[in-house]
Amino acid sequence: MKVLFAAPEKLWSDWSDAIGNACPEADLQRAGDPASFDVIIYAPGGEIEDLSPYVNARLVQSLWAGVERIVTNPTLTQPLARMVDPGLTESMAEYCTGWAMRAHLGMDRYLQDGNWRNGVIPPLARDRRITVMGMGVLGGAVAQMLKGIGFRVAGYSPSGRGPDGIPVLADLAAALARAEILITLLPDTPGTRDLLNAETLARLPKGAWIINPGRGTLIDDAALIAALDIGHLGHAVLDVFRTEPLPPDHPFWSHPQITVTPHIAAETRPGTAATLVAENLRRAMAGQPILHLVDRQKGY
Incomplete structure (x- = not known):
């Protein structure tokens, strides 16, 4: 599966290693032909905000527990899953x-x-x-x-x-x-x-x-x-x-x-969260129900 890592550059090293270990079948990339990606891994602050070209993406997996900064994005048409780490x-x-x-x-x-x-x-x-x-x-x-x-x-x-x-x-x-x-x-x-x-x-x-x-x-x-x-x-x-x-x-x-306190109560940890990411990647590719799917009407 081809996976776009649409998140800030500073997250790439830790997350690419963790996802690679948890889901070795994922071809994780930071750029490429939008139509070629099967899944998008997303966190606010990355270079990609317009999701409309990613017509074949089966899932947008958020790296954040809160999704208020993406759920209102008018270009988001793909299913969205929140992070439960x-x-x-x-x-x-x-x-x-x-x-x-x-x-x-x-x-x-x-x-x-x-x-x-x-x-x-x-x-x-x-x-x-x-x-x-x-x-x-x-x-x-x-x-x-x-x-x-x-x-x-x-x-x-x-x-x-x-x-x-x-x-x-x-x-x-x-x-x-x-x-x-x-x-x-x-x-x-x-x-x-x-x-x-x-x-x-x-x-x-x-x-x-x-x-x-x-x-x-x-x-x-x-x-x-x-x-x-x-x-x-x-x-x-x-x-x-x-x-x-x-x-x-x-x-x-x-x-x-x-x-x-400076927003330190809870942080997504790649080492523990990558297991969920891997599970949802596999579910998306197999057409199975996605874990922690966001209800667009409720906003979470």
């Missing part, structure tokens, strides 16, 4: 669990300044309520890891569906009202943009923490800062932003109740 899933669960534990234990109280602060004892995990917004592969993995520690975890999904053993709420107000720690892992769609705004943030319990490694568009920036400034929210840990890299003069950097 077990390494990415594990790292997302670990990131969210680490910051949730920081919030739960109140680690920021213990300044190394000679003051003996033993007046506040955190509750046990079984008494702490966490809501995970988004019950896809990533949200489900996060919820399961937190449940394993003992937290009272519930998910939020408009469909009301989620992994076994995790209660899932379809009502946003109810999901927010219980969230002492809120983790946001919804995709970027017209229905989720600015979902957390002044009105919805006010539904969170006083002192709640927000951990957002999902999409920067989920939260209204100004409304978040206002909710922190008035003391309604306790802290926000933000890994994703509307503009990346986050501009040096953005108020998030200097806000005492915001922690910025």
Whole structure:
């Protein structure tokens, strides 16, 4: 099979090796006659944005878990599959669990300044309520890891569906009202943009923490800062932003109740992700159902 690698040049070395090992029958190339390619492997930032000449491509396999930067491309007519990488899933669960534990234990109280602060004892995990917004592969993995520690975890999904053993709420107000720690892992769609705004943030319990490694568009920036400034929210840990890299003069950097991490919660790892790529390449060539096919209407 002939496969076009339509991704930034910096990714070529790692991915070509990994895909070559996982799928040796793939003839992976970076350029050529558009009509000759059977499959396109895609990541934003490459040289190819017009997909209309690739009339014989049976699949566009994204290297990103989020597909908002390609699903709206008007030249995309081929089936599109999103990336579900077990390494990415594990790292997302670990990131969210680490910051949730920081919030739960109140680690920021213990300044190394000679003051003996033993007046506040955190509750046990079984008494702490966490809501995970988004019950896809990533949200489900996060919820399961937190449940394993003992937290009272519930998910939020408009469909009301989620992994076994995790209660899932379809009502946003109810999901927010219980969230002492809120983790946001919804995709970027017209229905989720600015979902957390002044009105919805006010539904969170006083002192709640927000951990957002999902999409920067989920939260209204100004409304978040206002909710922190008035003391309604306790802290926000933000890994994703509307503009990346986050501009040096953005108020998030200097806000005492915001922690910025530079989009490192979860990264696709070629060594673990290449197995999925290889499976979908073979399925596309055999005319079999594609794994993790994107629903164009939903946008994910």
